[in-house]
Amino acid sequence: MVQDPLSQTKLKMPFHFWHGTLSLARFNPIPQSLRPSRRRPRQKSGASSTPARPDHVAALKTSFNPADGLRALQRHRWNVYDLQYVVLLVALVFSFWIAPIPTLIKMGSVAVYTLLVLMPATRQFFLPSLPIWMYLLYFFCSRFIPTEYRPHIWVKVLPALENVLYGANLSNILSEHTYAVLDVLAWIPYGLGHFAGPAFTAVALFLFAAPGTTPVFARAFGYLSLLGVTIQLIFPCTPPWYEKANGLQPAHYGMEGSPAGLARIDAIFGVDMYTTSFTTAPVPFGAFPSLHAADAILEALFLSYCFPRFRALFITYVGWILWATMYLNHHYAVDLVAGGLCAGIFYYVARQNFLPRRQLDKRNRWEYEYVEVGEKNYIPDEELGFYSYSRGFKDNEDYDLSLLQRRSTGDSDEWTIGSSSSFASSSASASGSASSPVSPALSDDGFSHTVVGMTPQGNFWDGQGVGRESELSEVVVVR
Numbered sequence: 001m002v003q004d005p006l007s008q009t010k011l012k013m014p015f016h017f018w019h020g021t022l023s024l025a026r027f028n029p030i031p032q033s034l035r036p037s038r039r040r041p042r043q044k045s046g047a048s049s050t051p052a053r054p055d056h057v058a059a060l061k062t063s064f065n066p067a068d069g070l071r072a073l074q075r076h077r078w079n080v081y082d083l084q085y086v087v088l089l090v091a092l093v094f095s096f097w098i099a100p101i102p103t104l105i106k107m108g109s110v111a112v113y114t115l116l117v118l119m120p121a122t123r124q125f126f127l128p129s130l131p132i133w134m135y136l137l138y139f140f141c142s143r144f145i146p147t148e149y150r151p152h153i154w155v156k157v158l159p160a161l162e163n164v165l166y167g168a169n170l171s172n173i174l175s176e177h178t179y180a181v182l183d184v185l186a187w188i189p190y191g192l193g194h195f196a197g198p199a200f201t202a203v204a205l206f207l208f209a210a211p212g213t214t215p216v217f218a219r220a221f222g223y224l225s226l227l228g229v230t231i232q233l234i235f236p237c238t239p240p241w242y243e244k245a246n247g248l249q250p251a252h253y254g255m256e257g258s259p260a261g262l263a264r265i266d267a268i269f270g271v272d273m274y275t276t277s278f279t280t281a282p283v284p285f286g287a288f289p290s291l292h293a294a295d296a297i298l299e300a301l302f303l304s305y306c307f308p309r310f311r312a313l314f315i316t317y318v319g320w321i322l323w324a325t326m327y328l329n330h331h332y333a334v335d336l337v338a339g340g341l342c343a344g345i346f347y348y349v350a351r352q353n354f355l356p357r358r359q360l361d362k363r364n365r366w367e368y369e370y371v372e373v374g375e376k377n378y379i380p381d382e383e384l385g386f387y388s389y390s391r392g393f394k395d396n397e398d399y400d401l402s403l404l405q406r407r408s409t410g411d412s413d414e415w416t417i418g419s420s421s422s423f424a425s426s427s428a429s430a431s432g433s434a435s436s437p438v439s440p441a442l443s444d445d446g447f448s449h450t451v452v453g454m455t456p457q458g459n460f461w462d463g464q465g466v467g468r469e470s471e472l473s474e475v476v477v478v479r
Helices: 005-012 066-075 080-098 103-118 120-126 130-144 157-166 170-174 180-208 213-234 240-246 262-269 275-279 291-306 308-327 333-353 425-432
Strands: 016-018 021-023 379-381 386-391 448-451 476-478
Touching: 066 103, 066 120, 080 130, 080 213, 103 120, 103 130, 130 213, 157 170, 157 333, 170 240, 170 308, 180 213, 180 262, 180 291, 180 308, 213 291, 213 333, 262 275, 291 308, 291 333, 308 333
Parallel strands: none
Antiparallel strands: 016 021, 021 476, 379 386, 386 448
C-alpha cells in the first residue's frame, strides 16, 4: 500500500519548543525583507541617493495630466474618512460667504487648487496639505464675522481658572521682570519657531521618516489648527495682556489687539514685525486654547516618534516656547494645557490608525521597501493561540496616507485619509502573489490583514476562517 507523501511529511514534521514559541521556519522561511521585527543590513554607500523606481514605496508621482486624477477619483471607494472633505467644504463656504472677496477671485482660486489636486505630481503635496490652507483661509476671514453673531467675550474665566488650578497667575509672575536678553530668547521660539516649525518638521519627516509620515502630520496639523480657531471663535477669552492693560473690565468687539511683549522686539530691532499684525489680528481674543503650544507639542510628538534619539531636544523646545508664551504675556498656563491636550489627542489618533511605523535601521525614506501603518493592528488572541497583525503596504508614494484597499489593481487612491495603494514591488513578489503561502487578506477597514497561526485543532489558520495544514512557509505561535 502506497502512503501519501504529504501525510508522511506531516508525521515526520519536527516541532521545536523554546520559550513557549513553536516554529516551522526552517522549511521555507519568509524572505528577510518581509520581517519587520528583524534588522536588515544597511544599503551600500550611495544607494540612498539612487532615484526610486516608479513602483517603489518612496517614489513620487511625476504626471501632470489632470485626466489621471479624474480616473483616480472615479476608482475611489468612498468611506467614512471622506467626511473630512465635507468639513473642509463647510469651512470654505463659510469663509467665502463672510469675506468681501470678489467672486472672480473666489472662483479662480478654487479652480486653480482643483487643478493642482487633479494632477498627480502636485496632488501628492496639495491634497494632504489642504486642511492647512483651509485653516489659513478660515483664520484670516474670521475677522469679517458680523458682531451681532459673535458670542460674549469672557474676561474673568481664564484668570479664575489660573488661580484655582495653580494658585497664582503664572503669566503675570513670569512677565513681571523683563530684560532685553530674555525678550530675544522668548522671541526666537514664539516669533520665529512658531512659523518655521511646521515647515521644518514636514521637511524632516519627508526626507528621513517612513514614506507617508508627512501627509499624516500635515492633516493632523491642519485639523488641529481648524479646531483651535473654531474654539477661539465660539469661546473667546481675553489673554494676559488685556488683564494688564484693562484689568477685568468687560471687553467688546472692535477693540484692537496687542503684540504685548513682542512690541519690545520691534523696539530692539527698530522694525515693525509684530505691532501692526497683532494689533489688527483677526482673532484678538483667541487665548484659549493656545495654538502656539498645540503646534509645538504636535511637532515634538511626531519628531520624537520618528527620531527618538533627539527626544530630549524636542522636549526642551516645547518647554522653551511654553515659557515664551507666558513671558511675552500672550497666554495663560491653562491655555497651554488645553492646547497640549488637543495636540495629544490628534497625535494619538494619528499614531494608532494612520502613522507609518518607523524602522530604526532606515536612515531616509528611500531605504524603505514597505510600510506598516498604525499601531493598534497587532491583535493578540489567546483563544486561537496566535498573534495577528494588519499591514498596510504602499507603493507609488503619493505624499499622502495610503492604505491597501484593492490589491488586485495597481492603481493608487489618495483621495481619502485612508486611501489605498497597491503592494510595493519589492514585497509583492514575495508575499503578494497568488501562490504565496502567507498573503494578505483584505477587510472593510482598508487594511491588508495577514493573519497567521494555528487553531486548537492543529490546523493552520489563514485569517479567513479556513484551516490549512501545510501550505504556510512560516508559522509562529506566541503565547
